[in-house]
Amino acid sequence: MTSPHTLPPPTPYDRGLALLQRLEGREPPSLVEALGDVAPDLARLAIGFVYGEVLARPQLALPQRQLVTVAALAAMGHARPQLKFHIAGALNAGCSSQEIVELMIHLVVYAGFPAGLNGMFAAQEVFTERGVPHQPAPPAGAGAAAADRYRAGWEALCRIDGSAGTQVVASLAGVAPYLGRFIVEFAFGDVYTRGGLDLLQRELATVAMLSALGHAAPQLRVHAHGLLNVGGTPEQLVEVVIQVAAYAGFPAALNAMRVVQDVLAERASISAA
Template sequence: MKKLTIQLLIGLLLITSGFSKKLYADNTNKTSKELSVKQQNIIPIAAYTAVGELEKLKPALNDGLDTGLTINEIKEAIVHLYAYCGFPRSIRGLQTFMEVLDERKAKGIIDETGAEASPVNDNRTKYERGKANLEALIGRPLDGPQRGYAAFAPVIEIFLKEHLFADLFDRDILTYAERELVTVSVLASIGRVEPMLRSHLAICLNLGYTPEQLNEFTGIIKTTIGKKAAKNAQAVLNEVLENRE
C-alpha cells in the first residue's frame, strides 16, 4: 500500500511539473528587492508602444536588445499587448522594431533571434486551457455562474478564455510573469482602466513579484510615461497591497 501511494505521488508530480515550470519559469526573484535588467527593459517597451510614443520606443528597443532581450522576446511582448491596447498600437510597435533591427544590422550588430514558441500538446479545448491558465494566474478556481460583464456579454468571456488566456498565454516565448509585466505596463500607461490594473497587479503578486519590485515598476512608469500615470498606478498598487495584508 505504501509503495502504491509513493507511485501515485510520483505520477502526480510528473503530470504537474511541466505546468509548474511554465508558470513559474522566471519566478526566481521572490526575495529580490529589484527587478532584473530584463524586466526593467520590458516595461518601457510595452509602455511606449501602448501610448504610441514611437520615437521614444526606438531607444527603449535598442536598450532591450543591448541588455539581453532576444528579438523574439521583444516581438512577443509587442504582440501580447495588442490584447490590452489594440492592433494599431501593436502593429506600429512591430513596424518600429523592424526599423530598429534594420538600423542595427546596417551597423553590423547581430542580435540573438531567440526561441520560437513550442507546440501546444494539450487535448483540452481552448476554453478549458484558457480557464485553467487564468485560474493559475489568480490563484483560485473559477466556479459558479458568470457575473458582471461576462454575464452581460458572454461572448467576450469566451474570447478572453480561448484567445487571450489560451492562444497567447500558451506561447512559452515569455513566461506568465513576463506577460503580466507587459500587461500592467500597458494598463498603467493608457490609464482609466483601474479595475483591470488592480486585478493584474494582484496577479503579479501571485506570480512572485515583490511589493518592492512593483514599486520599482511604478517608478519606471514615472520616468517613461510621466508623473500622472505613475501616481495613478501607485495609488492602485497601494490599494492592492493594503487589501492583501
C-alpha cells in the same frame, strides 16, 4: 570627511550617463548631442533622473526594466523614436529578439492590434538596422479545438489572476458572454500560453501597459494581483509603477500607485486574517 585620495561618490548624472551609454552602446549618448544646442538642461535632467535615479534602482534587473519601458511606450502608441531607442536598449541589456516580438504580441490584448502592429513594425526596423537575426517561433496552438483553447485559457486565467480574473468573466455572463469567452480563449488560451516570455515578464509588462494607458484601473487591479500570484514581489510591483512615471508622467503613476496600494492592503489583510 573625504580624504584627498578618495574619489567622491558618483552623482545621479554620472550614474545615469554610464547606464545610458551602456544601453545605447555609444559615447557620448545621442541624447546629449541632439539637445546640446537647444536644451542641454533637458538632457541633463533626463539622464540624471530617469537613468541615474529611476533605472539605477536595484528592485528590477536591467533587462526587466527595458521590457517595462518598451511595454509602456508601445502601449501609449505616440512615442515611436523613443520606442525604437528602447527596443535597441533592451537588446543591449540582454533581451532577445524573441522576447521583444512576444511582447508586441502580448500588447494586442491590452492596447489593441494597431498598437501591437505598430510596435512590431518598430521592432522589425530595429532588427534590420542592427542586423539582428530573428527566426519566428512556430505557430502556437494551431488547429486546437475550441474546448482545448477554452480549457487552457481558463487554467491560465485561474493561475495568473485567480478570483480577481474569474470574477471579471463571471460578470459578463448576463450581458456579453462572448466577450468573456474571447478573454479566456484569446487573451489567456492563445497569448498567455505562448513561449518567449515567462509569466512574471508578462505580468510586469501588463502592469506597465495598464499603468501607462491611464484609463484601466479595474484591469490594473486584476493584474497587480496577477503579478504577485506568479511570483513577483510587492517591491517589483511598486517599482514598475515608479518607472512608468518617467515615460507616461507622474499623474499616470500616481493613479496606478493608488490601485497598487489597495491591492497590497487587501492581500495584507487576508494574510493577517
